[in-house]
Amino acid sequence: MTIALITGGSRGLGRNAALHLARDGVDVIFTFRSNLTEAQSLVAEVEALGRRAVGLPLDVGDTLGFAPFMTRVQETLTAWGEDRFDYLVNNAGTGVHASFADTTEAQFDELVNVHFKGPFFLTQALLPLIRDGGRILNVSSGLARFALPGYAAYASMKGAMEVLTRYQAKELGARGIAVNILAPGAIETDFGGGAVRDNAGLNAFVAANTALGRVGLPDDIGGVVAAILSPGSRWINAQRIEASGGMFL
Numbered sequence: 001m002t003i004a005l006i007t008g009g010s011r012g013l014g015r016n017a018a019l020h021l022a023r024d025g026v027d028v029i030f031t032f033r034s035n036l037t038e039a040q041s042l043v044a045e046v047e048a049l050g051r052r053a054v055g056l057p058l059d060v061g062d063t064l065g066f067a068p069f070m071t072r073v074q075e076t077l078t079a080w081g082e083d084r085f086d087y088l089v090n091n092a093g094t095g096v097h098a099s100f101a102d103t104t105e106a107q108f109d110e111l112v113n114v115h116f117k118g119p120f121f122l123t124q125a126l127l128p129l130i131r132d133g134g135r136i137l138n139v140s141s142g143l144a145r146f147a148l149p150g151y152a153a154y155a156s157m158k159g160a161m162e163v164l165t166r167y168q169a170k171e172l173g174a175r176g177i178a179v180n181i182l183a184p185g186a187i188e189t190d191f192g193g194g195a196v197r198d199n200a201g202l203n204a205f206v207a208a209n210t211a212l213g214r215v216g217l218p219d220d221i222g223g224v225v226a227a228i229l230s231p232g233s234r235w236i237n238a239q240r241i242e243a244s245g246g247m248f249l
Contacts, residue, residue, distance in 0.1 A: 003085035004229070005073065006030045007060055007122070008092030010038040012189040013139075016222030017089060018042060022051040024226050029076055029085065031058035031069075031092060052080060060092040061113035066125050073129060084131040087229050090119040090138045090161075100152040108153050115157035120164060133176040135229050138165050140183040140240065146248040158183070162240055169238035178237040180228055185244025187216040211246025220245070 004021050008014040009030025018028045019042075028046055032039040032055050039055030046053035054076045058069050077083055094114050096107045123136060130136070140162050143155040162181050169179040186206040188197035196202055196215055206215045224243045227233060 001027060001080070001082065002087070003027045003029065003077070003080070003082060004087035004089060005085050005126070006089040006091055007058065007119075008032075009089075010035060010042050010055060013184065013187065013218055013221045013225075014089070014091040015042055016218040017091065017225035018053070018222075019045060019049070020222040020226035021087075021229065022046045022049040022053070024230065025051065026087070026229075027052040027080065029054050029056065029073060031056050031060070033057070033059060033092075058092075060118035060122060061094075061110065063118065063121050066122055070125055070129075073126070077129070084129055084134075086131050086134045088123060088126060088130060088134070088136045089225060089229075090123065090136070092118070093139065096154055097150045098153070099150055103153045111153050111157050115154070116160045116164075119161065123168070127172075130177060135234075136168060136172070136177060136179040137225065137228055138162075138168075138179070138181040140181045142183055142185040142242060142244045142247050144183060145242065165240070166238050173237070178234065180236055180239045180241060182221070182224060182228065183240055183242040183244070184221050185210065185216050185242070185247040187218060187221060189218055206247070209248055210244065211249055214245065216243070216245055 004026050006014050006018055009018045010032035018030055022028055043053045043055055056072050059065055096111055098107055138161050140158040141155060143151045144158040144162055165179050165181040172179060186196045203215050207213055221243055
């Protein structure tokens with residue numbers, strides 16, 4: 001049985017990815033920060049698709065919570081008659097919009113912890129539970145390629161994850177584990193306060209600068225996640241894959 005573990009899976013892109021994977025026959029363990037109702041709703045949706053799902057609370061920015069989280073993952077796998085999972089999707093994230101000149105140390109530290117330190121050490125901790133021949137998919141942003149004012153710190157963390165992805169692919173190749181990183185463009189979710197979705201001016205600006213002429217939707221990204229993790233994509237490794245509809249070409 002194929003199992004995926006998705007951080008930040010209860011909402012937005014993570015939720016959509018979980019549903020796409022479930023439709024492809026994948027069972028899902030996902031993390032959520034605090035909203036139990038959202039987590040329970042996703043479990044019900046995945047189960048309605050005929051797959052198993054468990055939501056586990058986790059603050060990816062707090063490494064002290066990783067040990068108890070590991071225990072709960074192992075308990076879940078045991079309950080499912082498994083001892084390993086196949087796919088790790090490091091999706092959890094938070095947005096901070098601040099100019100380089102105005103970014104505070106507290107904002108910077110939050111972004112480091114959630115977007116770089118957390119995925120670095122959580123992946124390290126989970127390595128014994130990832131099946132040989134499995135996959136790791138990290139998440140970057142189009143902002144690591146093009147620059148928009150207000151995202152210097154956020155985009156820098158994503159750039160760090162892109163470098164880490166190549167090193168993970170190199171060092172984990174002996175186990176047959178492929179590691180890639182997905183860079184979404186601007187997507188209509190509640191990320192960053194839902195600005196791309198709810199600010200008509202920003203939405204129009206993005207659409208005007210995207211080759212396909214519109215802003216991305218969660219379903220545009222969930223399908224890409226499932227495609228990258230599908231058996232037919234097993235030879236893709238150490239790649240940055242941008243799914244932005246062609247932003248700022």
